Amino acid sequence: xxxxxQSPKYLFRKEGQNVTLSCEQNLNHDAMxxxxxxxxxxxxxxxxxxxxxxxxxxxxxxxxxxSREKKESFPLTVTSAxxxxxxxxxxxSSSLRGRLDPKNTEAFFGQGTRLTVV
Amino acid sequence: xxxxMQIPQYQHVQEGEDFTTYCNSSTTLSNIxxxxxxxxxxxxxxxxxxxxxxxxxxxxxxxxxxxxxxNSSLHITATQTTDVGTYxxxxxxxDMRFGAGTRLTVKx
Numbered sequence: 508x509x510x511x512x513q514s515p516k517y518l519f520r521k522e523g524q525n526v527t528l529s530c531e532q533n534l535n536h537d538a539m540x541x542x543x544x545x546x547x548x549x550x551x552x553x554x555x556x557x558x559x560x561x562x563x564x565x566x567x568x569x570x571x572x573x574s575r576e577k578k579e580s581f582p583l584t585v586t587s588a589x590x591x592x593x594x595x596x597x598x599x600s601s602s603l604r605g606r607l608d609p610k611n612t613e614a615f616f617g618q619g620t621r622l623t624v625v
Numbered sequence: 626x627x628x629x630m631q632i633p634q635y636q637h638v639q640e641g642e643d644f645t646t647y648c649n650s651s652t653t654l655s656n657i658x659x660x661x662x663x664x665x666x667x668x669x670x671x672x673x674x675x676x677x678x679x680x681x682x683x684x685x686x687x688x689x690x691x692x693x694x695x696n697s698s699l700h701i702t703a704t705q706t707t708d709v710g711t712y713x714x715x716x717x718x719x720d721m722r723f724g725a726g727t728r729l730t731v732k733x
Contacts, residue, residue, distance in 0.1 A: 540720075547728070549711075549713065549723060549725040549726040550723040552721070552722055555721065565722075597668070601717065601721060612658075612673070613658060614660075614668070616669070617667065619667050
């Protein structure tokens, strides 16, 4: 089945530790995104990538890092510099054909990772 | 990236009542998308609007794109408990920013 997979679903870490969230897609999408969602809140963009080995900061990149070494993978590291890391993290991917043709640019989301830092 | 303002933030309705959420941009949008996130779930794509003045329907859901392509709305007729969730608009395709969302609760 084609899709986007995030793992793990739940993650617990001690304060001060770095933690890496996995995101893999087999949809052959060029673009991948990471969002943070706090309870009852919207989706805030952390980082996004449109091509391998390149990525851009979103609105809340401080305390996070990403890499895009393969088209299929876009892992997110929550570093100890992130002051309030406990949140629901969502990864998404989409085609970039919309630059010339707006069709088929919908975002597909993973199931999300709930990170709790204690 | 392009930002959109979405209102209202919350909407509580009695089952059978109608519901509308709005997204507004200060700049002209090339297209706009709508998503639904059920409680505890992840956002799921509903529809994309591209043309000025476009209106699309999905059963009880009606989506509109303004003539100036600066605003859009989602209207649900006769809400049901299955409509509960948060509805987001999004502006593709580059950085895919989302509106703040409107959380809909439905009282049976």
